[in-house]
Amino acid sequence: MKKLLEKYGIFYGWAxxxxxxxxxxxxxxxxxxxxxxYIIPVSxxxxxxxxxxxxALTLMYVMQMLGSVxxxxxxxxxxxxxxxMIAVIIQPAAYFLLxxxxxxxxxxxxxxxxxxxxxxxxxxxxxxxxxxxxxxxxGTATGIAFMGxxxxxxxxxxxxxxxxxxxxxxxxFRVYAAVIAAVAVPVVFFLVKEKPQELGLLPYGERPxxxxxxxxxxxxxxxxxxxxxxxxxxxxMLAALAIGFSTSVLSxxxxxDITDSGFTPKYAAMVNAAYLGGVSxxxxxxxxxxxxxxxxxxxxxxxxxxxxxxxxxYFSNLQWMHIVLVAGASLGCATGTVAxxxxxxxxxxxxxxxxxxxxxxxxxxLGGCIAPFFSNAVFDALASYRTAYIPAAAAAALAIMAGLxxxxxxxxxxxx
Numbered sequence: 482m483k484k485l486l487e488k489y490g491i492f493y494g495w496a497x498x499x500x501x502x503x504x505x506x507x508x509x510x511x512x513x514x515x516x517x518x519y520i521i522p523v524s525x526x527x528x529x530x531x532x533x534x535x536x537a538l539t540l541m542y543v544m545q546m547l548g549s550v551x552x553x554x555x556x557x558x559x560x561x562x563x564x565x566m567i568a569v570i571i572q573p574a575a576y577f578l579l580x581x582x583x584x585x586x587x588x589x590x591x592x593x594x595x596x597x598x599x600x601x602x603x604x605x606x607x608x609x610x611x612x613x614x615x616x617x618x619x620g621t622a623t624g625i626a627f628m629g630x631x632x633x634x635x636x637x638x639x640x641x642x643x644x645x646x647x648x649x650x651x652x653x654f655r656v657y658a659a660v661i662a663a664v665a666v667p668v669v670f671f672l673v674k675e676k677p678q679e680l681g682l683l684p685y686g687e688r689p690x691x692x693x694x695x696x697x698x699x700x701x702x703x704x705x706x707x708x709x710x711x712x713x714x715x716x717x718m719l720a721a722l723a724i725g726f727s728t729s730v731l732s733x734x735x736x737x738d739i740t741d742s743g744f745t746p747k748y749a750a751m752v753n754a755a756y757l758g759g760v761s762x763x764x765x766x767x768x769x770x771x772x773x774x775x776x777x778x779x780x781x782x783x784x785x786x787x788x789x790x791x792x793x794x795y796f797s798n799l800q801w802m803h804i805v806l807v808a809g810a811s812l813g814c815a816t817g818t819v820a821x822x823x824x825x826x827x828x829x830x831x832x833x834x835x836x837x838x839x840x841x842x843x844x845x846x847l848g849g850c851i852a853p854f855f856s857n858a859v860f861d862a863l864a865s866y867r868t869a870y871i872p873a874a875a876a877a878a879l880a881i882m883a884g885l886x887x888x889x890x891x892x893x894x895x896x897x
Contacts, residue, residue, distance in 0.1 A: 494614035494622065494677065494685050500668050501607040501626035507661045508569070508602035510633015512576060512595050513541060515657065518641045522650035529585060537589055539850065541596030546846035548600030553705065553836020555601075561609050562675045564601050569669045572598035573662040580654035602665065603630060604842060608822040609835040613676045617686025617772075620779075620823050624768025627818045631761040635754065702830010702890055708837055713828045713887050718844040720883035721821055723876040724784075725848025726855075728817040730873035731790055731810055732756070733853045738866045742798040752803050759811025767815045768823070776827040780820060780884040787813025787877045795870045813877075821845055827889045848876075 486493050516538045524531045555564060575594040582588040600606070607626050615622045637657070644653055677684055708714045735756060739749040770779035786809045793806025825838040852873075859869040 492685050493674075493680060493682060494611075496672075497610065497614050497674065498622045498626045500673050501611070502629035502632070504569075504665050504668055504673075505603045505607070505626065505629030506633030506636070507664045508572060509599055509604075509630040510635075511637045511657045511661055512572060513545075513599055514630065514634025515637050515641050516541065516592075518638065518645065518653070519650050522645065523588075526650070527583065527585075533585060534588075537592035540589055540592050541599070542846060542850045544593050544596035545599045546843045546850065548597055549605050549839040549843040549846060552600050552605040552839040553833065556609060556835055560675060561606050562669070562673060565606055565669050565673070568598040568601040569662075569665050572602065573658045573665070576661060577655055577658035580651035580658075600839075600842075602669075604818060604822075605835075605839055608838050608842075610673070610675055612822075612826070612831070612834055614684055615686070616684040619826075620768035620771035620819075621765065622685075622768070623822060624765040624815070624819050627764050627768075628761045630818065631757050631764070635757045635761070639754075700830075700832045702826075702832045702834075703837075705833040705836045708829055708833065711829075714837065714840070716883050716887040717824055717828055717841050720780075720824070720880045720887075721841045721844040722848040723880040723883070724816050724820065725845035726852050727787060727791070727848075727873040727876040727880070728814045729849040729852035730856050730869055731787070731794055732814055732817075734794065734856050734866045734869070735806075737860075738794060738797050739803070741865070744800070752807065755807045756810055756814075759807050760814050763811040763813075763815035764819045767812060767819050771820075771823045771827075776824055776889055777884055780816065780824065781881050783812050783816045783820065784877045784881045784884070785813075786810075787816070788874055790814070791870045791874045791877065795867055816880075817845060817849070824884070828887055830890050 486496060517535075520531055520534045520538075523529065523534050572595055575591045575598075579588065579591045579595070582591055604627065608623070611619060611622050611626060637660075641653055641657070644656065648656075674680060703711055703714075735753045736746070736749045739752055740746050767779065767783055770782065774782075789809030790806050790811075790813050791809075793802045793804075793809060796802040797806070821842045822834075822838040825841050826834050829837050855872075856866055856869040860866050
């Protein structure tokens with residue numbers, strides 16, 4: 482593969498980005514984003530309340546958050562690829578065993594295992610790997626790689642919905658477990674390279690400085706321990722919490738709110754599909770914005786788009802506002818994944834970038850966990866989601882303020 486890409490003048494790091502997209506599409510897109518397909522059939526098979534079945538998805542969110550917190554320590558002790566190789570065996574096996582789970586505690590335990598593998602096969606693992614491969618265009622590379630989660634969710638939700646009309650939910654668990662294993666295992670074991678030095682390459686855009694040292698050899702910024710004595714980390718954590726909350730309030734209410742506004746479930750699903758496709762594209766655009774504009778401008782523009790998307794939800798009874806919803810949320814909700822690692826490096830440097838980005842991602846996941854409970858509590862109290870969009874908008878505004886106030890860090894020997 483390396484020789485083939487070199488023949489056409491293509492940097493091998495872009496192949497790594499493609500592999501990341503593929504792995505995220507199956508290991509996150511199937512394992513996480515398709516889980517709602519099973520709620521109704523599992524509930525009907527065993528007579529469990531739907532809220533009890535959907536609690537398994539909440540446990541997956543929690544494990545994703547915990548995995549992000551501890552990933553930095555794990556990656557200090559073991560190579561990222563070695564951890565991925567273990568996780569890519571465990572996850573499809575646990576997903577396969579879900580098809581046999583006939584009591585709730587076992588269903589929860591297997592869901593915890595599946596969710597616990599997610600950070601090590603998606604965002605956190607590839608945050609570190611892409612940082613190794615790209616000195617320039619890191620935002621663009623991150624955006625393209627992180628597209629995989631949304632694209633996988635969109636494709637495999639559609640396919641899974643169709644398959645469930647022809648097969649049982651337990652058969653779908655087995656089919657999708659086979660897909661995860663067949664796609665992800667060979668890519669992780671044989672194609673993913675953790676560092677460009679393994680192939681005798683340098684990171685994309687790498688150049689020697691005045692002292693003759695390459696930039697990737699120069700560590701700058703705060704260590705993991707030092708970061709907790711700096712206000713910048715806490716501002717980042719607050720911004721991530723606000724972003725996770727505001728984006729999740731919007732994304733988790735699109736289908737039920739539009740349906741409640743008098744539109745058909747089929748139409749609401751179409752709007753949601755347009756949103757998912759838009760977010761996938763928005764991740765690439767947002768990554769390019771971080772590369773070209775810097776953190777402050779890119780984050781401000783993305784959050785203003787999110788506010789437009791929330792306005793579209795607030796006035797969801799007006800059909801033309803659904804265009805505003807999709808357009809605004811496509812870029813705004815992309816911050817819920819792409820922005821966290823890029824913000825972390827902008828503020829904290831590269832010394833302990835992987836560990837610190839895990840903390841920031843965990844705060845975003847926490848905001849995402851809180852949001853569905855909050856929005857559903859508002860609906861239960863007021864029979865409408867509309868009031869929930871006001872604090873979500875306030876959280877988006879808070880993220881803008883945090884991004885503007887926090888001090889960013891210059892790379893050594895570079896201006897701006």
